[in-house]
Amino acid sequence: MSPEREARLLLMAPAHRRDALSEVLKDIGTVREADTPERVRSFARQERPDLVVLHAEADAECLGLCAELEQSYGVRVLVIGRDAGMEALRAAMRAGARDYLVDPVAPGELRSAVARLAQVERRARRGHVVTIFGTKGGVGKSTLAANLAVVLAERHHQRVALCDLDLEFGCAATLFGLRPTASIVDVCRHPGAMTLAAIGEAMSHSDHSQVDILAGPPTPDLAAFVDGEGKRDPERNYVQEILRTLRMAYDWVIVDTAVDFGEGVITALDEAERILFVTTPDIPALQNSAKGLDILLERLGYPQEKLSVVLNRGNAAMGLMEDEISAALSHPIRHMLPSDGDVAVRAANIGMPLVLLRGRSPLARAVGRLGGELVHDLERPRVAALSGEA
Ligand SMILES: Nc1ncnc2c1ncn2[C@@H]1O[C@H](COP(=O)(O)OP(=O)(O)OP(=O)(O)O)[C@@H](O)[C@H]1O
Ligand SMILES: [Mg+2]
Structure with missing residues (x-):
């Protein structure tokens, strides 16, 4: 197709x-x-x-x-x-x-x-690309990406693709208990034009949800085939082609990333309608995040409204107040997710997204609210605009 x-x-x-x-x-x-x-x-x-x-x-x-x-x-x-x-x-x-x-x-x-x-x-029908990014490792990007994808697919009946652009150590498929046999590398090495069929063949599916997952490379050295010196055609931007093709067929394309400003991640940031910038309430993360936000806003020139800061483990601030955190970031906090290692780590170890495993937990509910706000902000206006047409 x-x-x-x-x-x-x-x-x-x-x-x-x-x-x-x-x-x-x-x-x-x-x-x-x-x-x-x-x-x-x-x-x-x-x-x-x-x-x-x-x-x-x-x-x-x-x-x-x-x-x-x-x-x-x-x-x-x-x-x-x-x-x-x-x-x-x-x-x-x-x-x-x-x-x-x-x-x-x-x-x-x-x-x-x-x-x-x-x-x-x-x-x-042009889907929304939402890129989950952050400039500190381990802040919860992949956890949010996987669970947000499930919330949109299961609660909001949306068609959702989850694309893992953590090209060296991605774990999106693992969070669904999958061991993919194909990945984004197969898509980039595929001869000829980018097609939805070629991407579809490389996608993985879990029994738990309707989310279609494009897994990251199975080993870090293969990342070069996607956005490095191993590209089949050095002139092509495969990540851009993949995201643009996916958004023709899916309502939402959720992109997980790594702390990296390589071609793949920059492309995912450029293509995004909304960037969810994840951080945690500790000084090292906040310092890195302040620098990262500055790069996105000043150097890459993204408008403020394209960016939403997500404070993960927000209730574990250990003495930092929310306004102090916002001031440290020079950016308001748009979403707050509570800390719950019991739920998050258990779900990761079982291989089932936490919103399915422990749907009533405060963490699952907070991800649910975040998903609902995205639908409200991005999808409702599109449906309303469509209603005025034809
Ligand atoms: N709200 C939370 N409460 C408790 N633990 C959490 C929470 N969110 C994520 N975690 C745990 O923190 C760890 C890191 O999360 P995750 O892998 O999602 O972060 P990441 O930003 O994708 O990391 P990386 O930079 O390595 O890709 C995982 O063990 C995850 O289960
Ligand atoms: Mg990750």
């Missing part, structure tokens, strides 16, 4: 109309058929189709389902009905449908309406 992929369509229609409608839709993209509202919901949640075509006769609660798909999943819906009256059209539009076509619908009319809506959706 190339980044400009085919439209993904989902059809729910009564048995006697299904084949004929499906034939027309196949001219535009891949078509999945669902025969119950439950199937439609589960497909919408997992696959995020570009458009759902609902035939009103397939389900008495068709308009309720339409409203739910639009509101809960941000998925566009086209409704087909037998009723040619204005009231039927108005009711469909009130339920959030992007178009209402009267059946029997001419194939050409259906084809052009579906193609238009699916294309608008594909253009608008």
